[in-house]
Amino acid sequence: MKRLLIGVAVSALSAVTLPSVAQSNTTAMEMVELFEKLSGKQPGIRKAHANGLCATANFVPNPAMSEYSSASIFTQETVPATIRFSMGSGNPSADQRASGARGMAIQLAGPNGELHNIVGNSTPIFAAKNPDVFFGLLQTLLPGENGQVDYAKVGQYIATHPSTQPLAQWQQTTNPPYSFGTSKFFGLHTFYFVNAQGTETMFRWHITPDAGERLITNEEKAALPAEFLNNHTTEQFNQDGISFTVTATIGQEGDTTNDPSQAWPTDRDTIEMGKITLTEIGGDACTPINFDPNVMASGFKASDDPVLRMRSPAYAISFGKRLSGQ
Template sequence: MKTLYLALLFTPALCLSAGKPAQVTAQQFVNLQQGDAVFPGFRRAHAKGICISGEFHSNGQLAGYSKASLFNEGVTPFIGRLSIAGNNPTAPDLKSPVRSMALSFAISHTEQWRLAMNTPPVMAVADPHTFYQQIQAVQAGPAAIQQFLSEHPEASEFRAWAAQYQATGSFAAETYHSINAFYLVNSNGEQQAVRWAMQPTVAVPASALDGNDALQTEIASRIAGAPVVFNWVFTLAEPADDEDNPTKAWPENRRQVTAGQLILTGTTAQLEGDCHAINFDPLVLPSGIAATRDPILRARSAAYVESYRRRAKEQLDGALEGSNND
């Protein structure tokens, strides 16, 4: 019996030896993202954004691949966020090289789905530790990032995309990619690796834009005039494709399925909207969607929640201070 007790006491030691965070930690990562100037209460990455709301109209085409209820033919409401990369919530919209769309489907009390999508279809690097070095290079300036990219051959597809990418004149005209791959899981338990993209249905040239909040002003007035529509297109991997490597796109001839249309019907400034409180952690998944082993995807939860914890505490402290002053 005493041996059993002793053996039980070794279980935490096993947990500890299973893997120490030998490389970059979530805290170091978020420290790097937030930089020297902290904007209390705001996201440490993609700090500037605007809340959106609308509906996903599913055509049922994907229902055989995933048991997630929002892929049944029908309508699911969402709230979300359109944002630009960077740590400054007041940065000029047009200076950022990356634009993003995040979505939150509150399907039920037990089923939630958060999505965080960016304009680049692939990552420059394949793991969070190299990604940390990439952000360091970005912060160090154009020469450093050029050198970083030239030292990382896995960045070749990202570089090819960046070389031909032209920013449009609207959040409505960008294509937003899942970047990482996920599995669709159907009711028979069959898995299909997929990536997806929100594809725009309008073309807007960049030339007409001006001002610090150019993109936010443009999308707010556009949606006030008429709903903005995206097609939600899934690309299905074949066995030869590597779903765990976010630097490699899959061949162009892979089967694509349009799951339906994402219809944006409202915008709200982020401090007045519901999106500001949400952690758009792409690993909040409903039954029927599962994470791949992609190391970047698997690092996102820990990094997002570290940023979330910091700004949540700042908001709590602010609220407590505010109520003391009343």
């Protein structure tokens, strides 16, 4: 249960300008310190999504996206990308057979040094509606004086905080992916496209593997080694290649913009943003990157989501600790 819920974590960030939203009672430093308590001190390691696999890729945009966004990444034939797949927790030796969130973080390198980050999880919704409820959920996972997690207390918290229930149900019923290249990923938060005329269109992105989604069975799970996910991903890349389609779901009036624990209705229109094809797997290209999802190219805008707002200062603190060996 502990691994399941920590797997929906936030990772490493940098400060950016964000929309004005209601202040959280939980500070970014408190959030990072709580992750350190849950996973133990891991000097020089990401405080969440610690166990990862890096890759390089090309992003081929859909030219039709220029109707929605003036972003330069949609005017190029190909955009270089750095990608990091990961487990959700702050444990660098996380067992990849464990249920819970997998992460996919993408940094697109646009022209003239402009960067655009896309960060998501394999979970279709976030663990809670805001940082305070998420912080409270994680606190229930801290071991007591006997060194054990009181799962009755965890269950009681989930029962009395409805926004934590959709993800808890998803984690209990969804097995891990066979490969990072056979997993879906979801952006969780609402963003806006901004076109040349200044028109804003709200959206949530998701990524689907072109090879199709494949999860491991319970029988496979029992027989696989702890590092199977990295191994399967590398094998898939070497044998068949790995590619994904990035899609934007277009929101409508009344769809939530500030609660990532709520999914949008499934009948919303979608548009393909482009395709990502891996060109190399492994290496250390991801090490110096802070995959803050609020780092966006012009032609995009962040929403008033308080969890999205929290990510920048929390990622910045984690990133600073990592660079300084803390």
